[in-house]
Amino acid sequence: MASLDRAKDLTVFDAVASTGSFSAAGRQLDLTPSGVSRTIDRIEARLGTRLLLRSTRALSLTAEGRTYLGGARRILSDLDEVERAIADQGAPRGRVRLSAAVAHGRVCIVPLLKAFVRAHPLIVVDVNLSDAKVDIAQGQADVAIRSGPLPDSLLMARRLGDNGRTIVASPDYLAEWGTPLVPGDLARHNCLNFNFRRAEPVWPFRIGGENVTMAVHGSIEANSGETLLQLALDGVGMARVGNFGIGRAIAEGRLVPLLEPYNPGDREVFQAVFVGGANMPTRIRLFVDYLAENYRVV
Numbered sequence: 001m002a003s004l005d006r007a008k009d010l011t012v013f014d015a016v017a018s019t020g021s022f023s024a025a026g027r028q029l030d031l032t033p034s035g036v037s038r039t040i041d042r043i044e045a046r047l048g049t050r051l052l053l054r055s056t057r058a059l060s061l062t063a064e065g066r067t068y069l070g071g072a073r074r075i076l077s078d079l080d081e082v083e084r085a086i087a088d089q090g091a092p093r094g095r096v097r098l099s100a101a102v103a104h105g106r107v108c109i110v111p112l113l114k115a116f117v118r119a120h121p122l123i124v125v126d127v128n129l130s131d132a133k134v135d136i137a138q139g140q141a142d143v144a145i146r147s148g149p150l151p152d153s154l155l156m157a158r159r160l161g162d163n164g165r166t167i168v169a170s171p172d173y174l175a176e177w178g179t180p181l182v183p184g185d186l187a188r189h190n191c192l193n194f195n196f197r198r199a200e201p202v203w204p205f206r207i208g209g210e211n212v213t214m215a216v217h218g219s220i221e222a223n224s225g226e227t228l229l230q231l232a233l234d235g236v237g238m239a240r241v242g243n244f245g246i247g248r249a250i251a252e253g254r255l256v257p258l259l260e261p262y263n264p265g266d267r268e269v270f271q272a273v274f275v276g277g278a279n280m281p282t283r284i285r286l287f288v289d290y291l292a293e294n295y296r297v298v
Contacts, residue, residue: 007079010072012039016052017069020059043068070139074275081281092282093122099136100145103226104163104270105129107244108295109145116290123283131224136273142284143291144273156276158288160295162267167203168229168246168255169238176235183207183214183262190237191216192228203240206264242268270295 015025015036022033022040029036044051051065061069081094100109106129113125134140137154150157180186183205193201193216201221202213218237222228228239229246233254249255272288274280 007076009039009043010076012036013043013051013069014072014076016040016059017061017065022059066138070135070137073139078279078281081283091122092120092286094281094283095124095126095142096283096287097126097128097140097142098145098287099128099130099134099141099143101131101147102129102224103229103245104147104242105145106226108270109291112291112294115294116287119290120283120286123287125287136275142274142281143287145270145291146273147268147270150271150273154275155273157271157273158292160270160272160291162269164243164263164265164267165240166243166246166260166263167238167240167258168232168250169258170233170235170254171256172235173232173237174256179256180238180258183259186214186216186238191218192220192222192231192237192239193218194223194225194228195221196223204264204266205259205262207262211264 012025012029012031015028016022019025019028022036025031026033026036031039040052047064047068049064050062051068053060053062077094081092098109105127110127110129113127117123117125128134128141133146134144136142136144145160146157177189178185180189183203186203191201191203193203201216201218203216204211204213206212220231220236222231225241225245229241229249231237232239232241233249238258246255246257250257272291274284274288
């Protein structure tokens, strides 16, 4: 009975966090607001900590509440998957919440989804393309595609592949401002850059057999490679972006690769990040395995 009560407690807490009020959660679960309140009080008493901050206008989660909510949603999702799998004779089903950056997700991940959902028609892939990072440990996504160092030590990562980078500009921009022949020429060019990588924007080069970095300056910075790419296509300036997004534009003559003899050949590694372990849902494992097997290095 204690286990059943805890499963009910998780459901009630999830409903309160989702709706933002005891009354709305009660209507959703066919419970009275006082019954919902007593359930939350019981959970907090059992844990010995406050999960919700209550005011006359709103409810908000404490840090402990956010942690509890992430675990509650994973447990409820796993329970739902088990029951559905039994009811459907073991076929994997449920929802996979996928997070990826806009440009990389659109070009490299979304085209892979058709074959996956055809092979697993009972699995729903819930795609969120955003350049803002989500907190997987808190239950905001099941799988996130990330690049670079991974600070989340409690998470697992599966390498998908890597991608090079190239400096590009439009023919119109080069006709107006000239084509740089050596990295030093960039001092007189509008170099569009990311706004989240370093306090001082620099681009890497290989000069005389050595890897060096050079400060660049431009009129626009953005947190999205797709934004920088569009600005380069519009002739605003030049940008150093991932190769996965520029192949067609170069082939069609809408972009020109620049300073390739000085390209350091650095690669950006992409990984699928998720909560692993023995209780990892089958649908998540299948999806991660599929990405690892079908992702193509550019």
